[in-house]
Amino acid sequence: MIDELDLALVDALRVDPRAPWSRLAAPLGVDPATLSRRWARLTANGDAWVTCYPSADRIGRGLTALVQVDCPADRVTGVAAALARHPQAASIELVTGDADLLLTVAAYDHAALTAYLLDRLGTVPGVLRTRTTLVERTVAEGSRFSNGALDAEQRRAIAAPPPGTARPVADRRVEEDLALIRALGADGRMPYAALAARTGLPTTTVRRRLAELRDSGRAVLRCDASPRVTGHPVGAMLWLDVPPAALPDTARRLTALPQTRMCAVTVGPANLALYLVAPQLPDLRRIEQDLAQHHPAIRVHDRHVTLRTLKLVGHLLTPDGRRTDYVPIEP
Numbered sequence: 001m002i003d004e005l006d007l008a009l010v011d012a013l014r015v016d017p018r019a020p021w022s023r024l025a026a027p028l029g030v031d032p033a034t035l036s037r038r039w040a041r042l043t044a045n046g047d048a049w050v051t052c053y054p055s056a057d058r059i060g061r062g063l064t065a066l067v068q069v070d071c072p073a074d075r076v077t078g079v080a081a082a083l084a085r086h087p088q089a090a091s092i093e094l095v096t097g098d099a100d101l102l103l104t105v106a107a108y109d110h111a112a113l114t115a116y117l118l119d120r121l122g123t124v125p126g127v128l129r130t131r132t133t134l135v136e137r138t139v140a141e142g143s144r145f146s147n148g149a150l151d152a153e154q155r156r157a158i159a160a161p162p163p164g165t166a167r168p169v170a171d172r173r174v175e176e177d178l179a180l181i182r183a184l185g186a187d188g189r190m191p192y193a194a195l196a197a198r199t200g201l202p203t204t205t206v207r208r209r210l211a212e213l214r215d216s217g218r219a220v221l222r223c224d225a226s227p228r229v230t231g232h233p234v235g236a237m238l239w240l241d242v243p244p245a246a247l248p249d250t251a252r253r254l255t256a257l258p259q260t261r262m263c264a265v266t267v268g269p270a271n272l273a274l275y276l277v278a279p280q281l282p283d284l285r286r287i288e289q290d291l292a293q294h295h296p297a298i299r300v301h302d303r304h305v306t307l308r309t310l311k312l313v314g315h316l317l318t319p320d321g322r323r324t325d326y327v328p329i330e331p
Helices: 004-015 021-028 032-044 073-084 110-123 152-158 174-186 192-199 203-216 244-255 281-294
Strands: 048-054 063-070 089-095 101-107 129-140 219-225 234-241 260-267 272-278 299-312 315-317 323-326
Touching: 004 021, 004 032, 004 048, 004 152, 004 219, 021 032, 021 152, 032 048, 048 174, 063 110, 063 260, 073 089, 073 101, 073 299, 101 110, 110 129, 129 244, 174 192, 174 203, 174 219, 192 203, 203 219, 234 281, 244 260, 244 272, 272 281, 281 299
Parallel strands: none
Antiparallel strands: 048 219, 063 101, 063 129, 089 101, 089 299, 129 260, 234 272, 234 299, 260 272, 299 315, 315 323
């Protein structure tokens, strides 16, 4: 059974995914050995995991696209299963609305994205049509989301050192950075010695590079959990049309909403993609009503409610949302 300590542990790792158990012990009120055992059980059951991925905005390489896929009704699950093994498809959701699947796709550049859409995604049996929206800039992403299991004092005690404490790495090698991020994708809490063995870098170099990657925002670490831990909230992607002059301020305001899990400036029929998570479906409607009241110039161009998440940042999920496997993200 999932209890309050499990909830607090997951939220603590959302504050700092690589925090040592010794730092979490006092804020959570238990000893480090108990936290280690709890985390081992949660990960073994697929109920929680820590992952890592590069920030295309910060690392200076790559782009992200949101791709809607249409399929025949009797082939949706087969298409999703095939796409889940694609390293370019970072996340896959079964959604309502005018699409069957919503993909988050990673690519090194526009040529690589075009090649994936035409030569791989477009040739999967059962894919009828795709519609692609480019992400110009990610304003907020899922690693910041919290279930509210911790109070402000606990979060301050757990928080990693503030930005600016890690010195920039003078001998920056992007390929080595990406190798380090890929290794952490499967297990974001992998010990430094294991990371050194996996990447072939000295342990001291691994510590220094990872600290700088996190401090600069080039590497994003996040803790995710199954519905057994988070409950069964409803997620929805709202595609918003915002007046260009109001876009920066609107994006900042929307990211401050506690229900916001992701917000991105996009290039397509809508210029802002907003992913919201709420306890129940009517809560999403109330959020839309508040948007209309406080931001009357915003128009909801479209909406997709998530019925099931099949893949989340490279991790394959069961129908009940537990992690079963990992497909490294390779743009």
